[in-house]
Amino acid sequence: MLPLLEFAAGDKVLAAVRLNHVVTHIDYAGQHVRVTTAEHGEFIANAVLITVPLGVLKAGSVQFHPALPQRKQAAIDRMGFGLLNKVVLEYDQLDKPFWPEVQSFLTLRLDDVDKTKPEVAADLLPRDSITFMNCGREGERPALMAHVHCSLATFVESHTDEQVGELFGRHLARFFPEAKDTKPTRTIVTRWLADPFSRGSYSHIPVGGDVDDIKALAEPCGEHANNEHKPVLFWAGEHTLPEKHAHVHGALESGSVAAKQLLAQFPALAKRP
Ligand SMILES: Cc1cc2nc3c(=O)[nH]c(=O)nc-3n(C[C@H](O)[C@H](O)[C@H](O)COP(=O)(O)OP(=O)(O)OC[C@H]3O[C@@H](n4cnc5c(N)ncnc54)[C@H](O)[C@@H]3O)c2cc1C
Incomplete structure (x- = not known):
């Protein structure tokens, strides 16, 4: 900068x-x-x-x-002053990402899982769809970054990074049932609403x-x-x-x-x- x-x-x-x-x-x-x-x-x-x-x-x-x-x-x-946050999920433990690597962006829609089952619904984050950016390039640690806005952006700010990682891990497990471990090793959540020098995003x-x-x-x-x-x-x-x-x-x-x-x-x- x-x-x-x-x-x-x-x-x-x-x-x-x-x-x-x-x-x-x-x-x-x-x-x-x-x-x-x-x-x-x-x-x-x-x-x-x-x-x-x-x-x-x-x-x-x-x-x-x-x-x-x-x-x-x-x-x-x-x-209005809206809210957009980023959630970065890092996976040190994975040799290989569990998500399709060919795509730069990945949109996971609730319609693609059977949310009528209570045990599935309990694991899903409250959003119709979430878009993730595939951040881990070849040779780097696998990582996903979600853009979250509106109520989900506020929701993540009310939880710790650790809790958000846990919740996103459970959400991802429902979309990638074959994956061994969808819980990230490290999670970083931006908090633009809580930031006294921003109070939101734009x-x-x-x-x-x-x-x-x-x-x-x-x-x-x-x-x-x-x-x-x-x-x-x-x-x-x-x-x-x-x-x-x-x-x-x-x-x-x-x-x-x-x-x-x-x-x-x-x-x-x-x-x-
Ligand atoms: C997650 C996210 C993704 C974004 N993606 C894009 C993108 O892809 N492309 C794009 O063009 N834009 C994007 N934006 C928007 C872009 O970042 C903003 O529009 C831009 O940074 C606004 O610049 P600014 O100078 O108006 O405000 P800021 O960059 O917020 O600068 C304001 C400054 O005022 C300071 N300040 C606040 N209060 C006080 C105080 N009381 N006393 C002294 N200083 C104070 C702050 O510390 C800050 O340095 C994104 C924003 C977010 C949050």
């Missing part, structure tokens, strides 16, 4: 990045914006670019003073929602008499680019859009080395 950032931002910008500074408050009531962090004090700026995930904004983890404009806050509340427009909400999320705001009626809060992140939200390239492009907005308001920034 670092070479990519060096390429995109350059050494000088990267040197200015402060890691592990958790922003708790943004006060834009005065002439300047005061950004308070949990453990590293305050930073004063003419304006700020806010790129925390929508899930963090929805959770209210960053407090704004004064409160955000109604249009911005309503868009934060209305937009934005979506819920049923009844509108793309205008994404536009509202992107709009600079915070103008008032104390700051010469100029916006001081700028916004970027995947949730701010209507046509490419929920993706890395949307996040990246939203940064360019915000940079142009900032340069238009603070042209002197362009002259900085």
Whole structure:
């Protein structure tokens, strides 16, 4: 990741990045914006670019003073922030995978097993189908990675890695009854919902929602008499680019859009080395 950032931002910008500074408050009531962090004090700026995930904004983890404009806050509340987790199952004990190796992806559908039998049903995970990626390439340890979303994504977060491995092992045993051992030796579960710096995976427009909400999320705001009626809060992140939200390239492009907005308001920034 670092070479990519060096390429995109350059050494000088990267040197200015402060890691592990958790922003708790943004006060834009005065002439300047005061950004308070949990453990590293305050930073004063003419304006700020806010790129925390929508899930963090929805959770209210960053407090704004004064409160955000109604249009911005309503868009934060209305937009959805969905959940996608990954479950990696590693099999040290296997000489050979028990699943078909020719496929990169494997979708196991409940319709393919006799779920009317209570003993079978008891072993199945609560999802009509689960797609696994075949991760163990030739010469590597056999491994599967499941993409889990919606209720199953929440379900895995409420169990330990060990428990999830046990449950997936039992589920897989029903699809591969010939396999000697379907319980993984190691399981890794991502937990994007529990992560206080994500609170979910990526934005979506819920049923009844509108793309205008994404536009509202992107709009600079915070103008008032104390700051010469100029916006001081700028916004970027995947949730701010209507046509490419929920993706890395949307996040990246939203940064360019915000940079142009900032340069238009603070042209002197362009002259900085
Ligand atoms: C499982 C999964 C698979 C995905 N697959 C793909 C894919 O195949 N292709 C694709 O294009 N996209 C994919 N995505 C989506 C993609 O990862 C996101 O859209 C993208 O990373 C969002 O970038 P961002 O800069 O908006 O947010 P982030 O990358 O989340 O950056 C936000 C930053 O803000 C920081 N932060 C949060 N709170 C605070 C705070 N209070 N103070 C200071 N800093 C804070 C966070 O630590 C983080 O560094 C996937 C996402 C998930 C979860």
